Amino acid sequence: MRIIPFFMLNSLRPLWLATAIAGLVIWSGSGCSGKDPLIISAASSLGPVLEELKPAAEAACGSRIALNLAGSGALRTQIESGAPADVFIPAASPDMDLLEKAGLILRDTRRDCAANALVLVSATRTLADGTHDLATTLAVWSRIAVGDPVSAPVGRYTTNVLARLGLEQSLSNKVVTGNSVRQIVSYIETGSVDGGFVFATDAQRLIQAGKARHLRRFTPAESGGEVRYPAAVLARSHNPEAARKFVLFLSGTTAQAAFERAGFTKP
Amino acid sequence: MNLLDPILLSLRVAGLATVITAVLGLFLAARLNATRSRPGRILAGGLESLILAPMVFPPTMTGYLLLLLLGPNGPVGSLWGASGGLLFSWLAAVIASVVVSLPLMYQSAKTALTSVDPHCIAAARTLGSSERRIFWKITVPLAWPGIAGGMALAFARAIGEFGATLMVAGNIPGATQTIPLALYSAVESGNTSAANLLLGVTVALSFAIVIVVRWSERRTAASRAHRLAGGGSR
């Protein structure tokens, strides 16, 4: 069908050109294929480590790997709706527990592949005095970033810590809430807050970049449970053998060393 | 991080989505606003609300609905042979982009079509020309600047689409990771140099789009001015 009449050819030359280029791009790019890769639906915070481990992991499980990185909740919703993933690695146990209850994972394959800890850091421009105790330090701060306990896993642990230390009341008017740990990191990076609660891995990156100082690391007892990254093969995996190998690989020495370099701890 | 993949993929997804949106939006705008009968108008009104709904929905909500629709148990996904329905394919990204950009195209096309001088169309009718020929030879060319502007907006919306795409197409580098998703991953993993580069590309693209939109606005204004100046009184 001739959409644009002949007499408009002249006046529309730039648009024709754009359309032609768009057409070329559309068809040039459609050549990616090969055998179906293993799809690893993992929490975004694991992205850099998994990206680094990809070649070794592909060799170990004999299949190509594709990472699908998003928030743990979004990944869970995708899997519940039947999205074709093979392995699930959320940043918190509850998302995995829900899938386990729904029978969507192979129960015997579930294992924690990394752990993290809650850490309090101060922004560089804020003077952090290590001699005082936590309550005294926080008393002079005017703004502190914490995660939203509903949408960000880091917020749940932070709420536990604040409750256990009896600081909830005194901090309530200083708190700036972030929807994800990434948002808290941005607040600290830009110096918008005096400090904040983040995971050890985030703290390590902030400190290495010279944007923050380490103040205190909380024990699992203080934060109400260990921060774990569970991994499991999904029941609908199209290649469960390779997926199993991938989950095992994550517990192996190569993977564990990479996790450790990124600031994670052994589960 | 490979940055060429997301850029090419984004252009491919947004390009195809724009073509589909343009044809669909133009067709719907012409069809729904030509209906005169009362039940027809009620039906058209309902359909119009449906088309415009994604403008009001938060993108993740649109994404969730699409997830149900395109998933292996959904009405559309189950027709698609593959095990995961249409999910996690670049076509899913195209569908998400079409759904969110259609309201912009529809609205622009509707405005453009109604701004065409009705006397020109009446004249073509009295000459004996068929409605189809009038549409392609008179209406569309006269509405073209507005249609092109709508296409540019639709392309812009498709290029920037994030929420719904993340849900239905996933964020798989090299397969479904578009510019906004790569940007999200780069920020999330603290890869500032990649993030800045992608930001630069996005800014360049948006500049190009703004130029097209401004051109189409100028053309529309010019043709309107011409009609007022040269067309005589009505």
Added chain:
Amino acid sequence: MIQANCTRRLPEFVLDVSLSVAPGETLVIQGESGAGKTSLLECIAGLAAPDCGTIIINQVTVWSSQDRINLSPQERAAGFVFQDTALFPHMCALENVSFAVTAGYRRRHETVPQKKAVAALAQQELERLGIAHLAHARPRMLSGGERQRLALARALAAQPSVLLLDEPFSALDRKTREEMWRIVRELKTGTRLSLVLVTHDHEEAQVLADRILQIDRGLIHDDA
């Protein structure tokens, strides 16, 4: 020829028409602006629908409230020249007329000749109206008189059986208007084309008409 007996409710009064135009005759309808002149022409051409009555063009009933007949403007073959010319602004003069030539062939269900032949026919039409040298100009480049000539050329190119002119010359200056009167009279000689022209200009009516009817607040009755 045209036979119209119909009524149509308008916002301020009722259009009440009873008239007939013989083949080859020029009927001028004269009346104040807002007397329903345009509305009457639109009813004949099929651009608007009356409420009741009948309209017959060349023995074909094109509208009848009783028999529920309502032919489209396309099927009525009534040429229409608008006061504002309604030329296609994106086409040059030749393309405007070519469009009409093609439309005419399609309407008569005849095979449309090749593009070159269509253009030649269109060029002839432009020559007849004395604007052949402007074939490649867009409407906005033309003067008011040239635009009206082009609008006439376009309407005639579709070979209508009746021609309806809605105050076509009222926006023109005196000299150009007289020129247009001459052209219309020349066009009419020797054809069986029925012509209905509405105007508020008494002199125009005198010059062009075979017969003049007055329209007043929608009421127009032909006693002939």
